[in-house]
Every structure is written in C-alpha cells, then in structure tokens.
Amino acid sequence: MNNLLVxxxxxxxxxxxxxxxxxxxxxxxxxxxxxxxxPTFRGAGGLWKxxxxxxxxxxxxxxxxxxxxxxxxxxxxxxxNEAKPNAGHEALVILEQHFSALTVITQNVxxxxxxxxxxxxxxxxxxxxxxxxxxCRDEWEDRRVPIPCPPRCKCGGIVRPGVVWFGEAxxxxxxxxxxxxxxxxxxxxxxxxxxxxxxxxxxxxxxxxTNARVIEVNTERTAMSDSVDLALTGPAAExxxxxxxxxxx
Ligand code: BJW
Ligand code: ZN
Numbered sequence: 001m002n003n004l005l006v007x008x009x010x011x012x013x014x015x016x017x018x019x020x021x022x023x024x025x026x027x028x029x030x031x032x033x034x035x036x037x038x039p040t041f042r043g044a045g046g047l048w049k050x051x052x053x054x055x056x057x058x059x060x061x062x063x064x065x066x067x068x069x070x071x072x073x074x075x076x077x078x079x080x081n082e083a084k085p086n087a088g089h090e091a092l093v094i095l096e097q098h099f100s101a102l103t104v105i106t107q108n109v110x111x112x113x114x115x116x117x118x119x120x121x122x123x124x125x126x127x128x129x130x131x132x133x134x135x136c137r138d139e140w141e142d143r144r145v146p147i148p149c150p151p152r153c154k155c156g157g158i159v160r161p162g163v164v165w166f167g168e169a170x171x172x173x174x175x176x177x178x179x180x181x182x183x184x185x186x187x188x189x190x191x192x193x194x195x196x197x198x199x200x201x202x203x204x205x206x207x208x209x210t211n212a213r214v215i216e217v218n219t220e221r222t223a224m225s226d227s228v229d230l231a232l233t234g235p236a237a238e239x240x241x242x243x244x245x246x247x248x249x
Contacts, residue, residue, distance in 0.1 A: 006232045006233055006234050006239060006242075010230060010232060011232070011239075011242055011243060011246055012246060013230060014215050014230050014232060014243055014246075015243055015246035015247045017187055017213050017215060017229070017230070018095075018098075018187060018189075018215070018243065018247050019247055020186075020187070021099065021185070021186045021187035021213075022099075022101070022186055023099070023101040023102075023181075023184050023185045023186055023187075024095070024099050024101065024102045024103075024185055024186075024187050024188075024189065025102075025103050025105060025181045025182050025184075025185035025187075025188045025189075025203075025207070025212075026092060026095075026102070026103070026104045026105065026188070026189040026190075026191060027105045027106075027107075027188065027189070027190045027191070027193060027200065027203055027204070028092075028104060028105070028106045028107065028108060028113070028191045028192055028193065029106075029107045029108065029191070029192045029193025029194065029195075029200075030107070030108060030192060030193070031191065031192020031193060031218060031219065031236055032086075032088045032089065032106075032108070032112075032191050032192040032236045032237075033083070033086070033089075033108055033110055033112055033192075034192065034235070034236075035086040035087075035088065035235060035236070035237040036083040036084060036085060036086045036089075036110075036112060037079065037082070037083050038076075038079055038080060038083055038110055038112075039079075040192075041053075041194075042194050042196075043194070043220065051072065053166060054166070055068070056068070056069055056072050057165045057166055058165050058166045058167055059165055059167060059168060060167075061165075062160055062165070066149075066150040066158055066160070067149050067150060069150075069161075070147070070148075070149035070150045070151070070161075071149050073128065073147075073161050074145075074146050074147050074149055076128060077128055077129075077145050077146075077147065078145055078146065080110045080111070080112075080128060081143075081145045083110065083112065084112075084115075085112045085113070085115050085116035086112075086236075086237040087237040087238070087240070087241050088191070088192075088235075088236035088237040088239075088240045088241075089112050089113055089115075089116035089118070090116050090117075090241075091240035091241045091243070091244045092104060092113065092116070092118055092240065093116050093117045093118050094244050095240075095244050095247065096118060096119060096120075098247060098248070101184070101185075102120065103120045103121075103122060103177075103178075103181035103185075104118045104120060104121045104122070105122045105124060105178045105181060105182075105200075105203065106121060106122070106123055106124070106125075107124060107125050107193060107197065107200050108123070108125070109123065109125055109126055109127050109128040109163050110128060111123075111127055111128070111129060122174050122177050122178045122181070123174065124164070124170050124171070124174055124175060124178055124200055125163055125164040125170070125200070126161075126162045126163040126164050126171065127141075127162055127163070128161060128162075128163060129141050129142065129143050129162075130142075130161075130162030130163075131151065131159045131160065131161060131162050132159065132160055132161075132162050133153035133155060133157040133158075133159050133160075134157050134158050134159070134160050135153060135155055135156065135157025135158070136153060136155045136157055138153060138154075138155075139162060142159075170199065170200075175199070178200075178203060179203070179206065182203045182206050182207050182210070182212070183206065183210045185207065185210075185212050186211075186212050186213065187212060187213050187214075187215065188203075188204070188207040188212050188213070188214045188215070189214075189215050189216075189217065190204055190214060190215070190216045190217070190218075190224060190228065191216075191217045191218070191236050191240070192217065192218060192219075192236045193218070193222070194222050194223065195222045195223045195224040196222075196223050201223070201224070204224045204227070204228070205227070208227065213229045213230075214227075214228040214229050214230075215228065215229060215230045215231075215232065216228045216230070216231045216232065217232045217234070217236050217239045217240065217243075218231070218232075218233065218236075219233065219234060219235055220233075221233075
C-alpha cells in the first residue's frame, strides 16, 4: 500500500458521511479502471502523452482519418476485452446493498461497472462496444475483437464508435438522469477523474449547489480537490474497499 496516503480518521469521517446519506451518487473516471490495466487519458502513463486528443477523439479526426481512429479504438477494445473489474468496481457494488438509491455515473466507456454488477449505471460518454452508422444512423452492439478498421454498415455507410467525442453533445436522456441523480443525492463520491472534462465535471459543483457533501478518491489532487469536503488520496481499488468496510461497521 505504498501509494495509500489516506489516514484512518479521514477514512472514518468519510464512512460516517456515507452512512448518513439517504441517496448517494458516484461519478467515476478513468482512474477507477487503472488497476484493471486500462490506461487513463491524462497524467503519468496517460493516453494523451502519446496521442493528441484532437487527432483521435473528435468528429473531425474521424472524418479525416477513420482508419487511424478505428485502429486506436481497436487497440483499446483489445485491452478492455481482456480487463476485469477490480476491487474498486466491486466495492461500489457492495455499497449499493447499503443504499436504496445509488447511481453510478461513469465517464468510462469500458463497461466494467456493469460487468462488476452495479445495477444503476449511467454511461455519459457512451460505450466502446456500441457502434453507429454515420449514414443511416442505425446503432447496435459490436463486440468483435479485432474489428475491421473501419467497419461498414449493411447500407454501405462507415460505422463509428458509439462514444462521445470532444464537441459532441452527451446522450440527452442519460445526461438528464445524471443531473437528476446529482440533484437528489446528499452525498457524492467522485472517483478517479481529473474533473476537467465538461459537462461531466460540472456535476461536482451541481452537487455542492444542492448542498450535497462531496468525497473525492484519487491518487492525485485534482481541479476539484479544493472544493470537496474530503479528499482521500490513494488508488481507488484500495481506498473504496476500506471505505465500504468501515461503512458496514
Ligand atoms: C486514479 C488512479 C487510481 C489514476 N485510483 N485515481 C470549457 C468549459 C466547458 C466545456 C469546454 C470548455 N472548453 C472545451 C469544452 C468542451 C469539452 C471539454 O470539456 N474540454 C476540456 C478538456 C476543457 N467538452 C466536450 O466537448 C463535451 N461536449 C460538449 O461540451 O458538448 C457541447 C455541445 C452541446 C450541444 C451540442 C453539441 C455540443 C464532450 C466531452 C467528451 C469527452 N470524451 C472523452 C473520450 C470518450 C471516448 C473514449 O473513451 O474514447 O471522454 S475525452 C476523455 O476525457 C474521456 C473521459 O471520459 C474524459 C474524462 O477523463 P477522466 O475520466 O477524468 O480521465 P483522466 O485521465 O483525465 O483522469 C484520470 C484521473 O484518475 C486522474 O485524476 C488520476 O490522478 C486518477 N487516477 N489512477 C484513483 N488507481
Ligand atoms: Zn447504415
């Protein structure tokens, strides 16, 4: 537990906050899947160290080079296909048993929360396993690994990943459900996100506006650390099980 900087009293305070909650919302980002072997975007070892976001995660990038963008997604699909949920994902499933209302809002496209068994998951940036035709707009699941780069639809159109790129709107009903979960929660857990990508990052100030208490779990300090009630420093796969364990006692 070399990276675990959180002290027992802080864990106890966080557990007490959680125990007092009637409704809990969790916002997760790439950091929660780091210990499943899926690289984060930013920070040490982050994907954006070797790739430029505007060359890969924008509609313009896809339009100008769908092969390159699909090769990147094909590579990530291989990694995600091999990955398993970790103790952090599993701790959130256990936490769900303590709360009648627990919503996991995830920016991740890897599907690991559902795979772990979380019942109420809102994937605000879509799913890497969903695809959509750019011509007829038909959308379906395609779990092929590897996948042709780019895949084609029955109608002949080029198919794109079913994820949300920079400059694109988030799926409206999923987003509304996320805002609703945040405005109803009294405690929000923010796990493994740099909290710089909007509108998802805006859920943290939204929770504060509606008087929810906010607990952050991250290996580093983030853009939100100064405005949260408690910042627990360390890997999610270590901190979340400790927290859940203290909640149960
Ligand atoms: C650990 C750990 C461990 C490591 N344990 N922790 C100014 C204001 C408002 C908005 C904007 C603005 N300027 C530009 C914008 C818009 C833009 C934006 O926010 N840009 C910012 C970069 C400034 N946003 C958008 O474009 C969004 N759309 C939009 O605004 O639409 C407007 C619109 C309305 C109506 C019509 C049309 C348009 C869309 C954003 C889409 C983001 N897409 C991506 C790719 C998804 C697909 C894919 O995966 O390929 O989403 S980008 C990438 O970033 C991905 C992530 O979900 C997202 C967030 O990243 P996340 O999860 O926080 O990961 P990291 O890597 O940043 O952080 C990891 C964290 O974990 C770190 O803090 C580590 O310390 C920590 N960590 N190991 C715990 N073991
Ligand atoms: Zn089509």
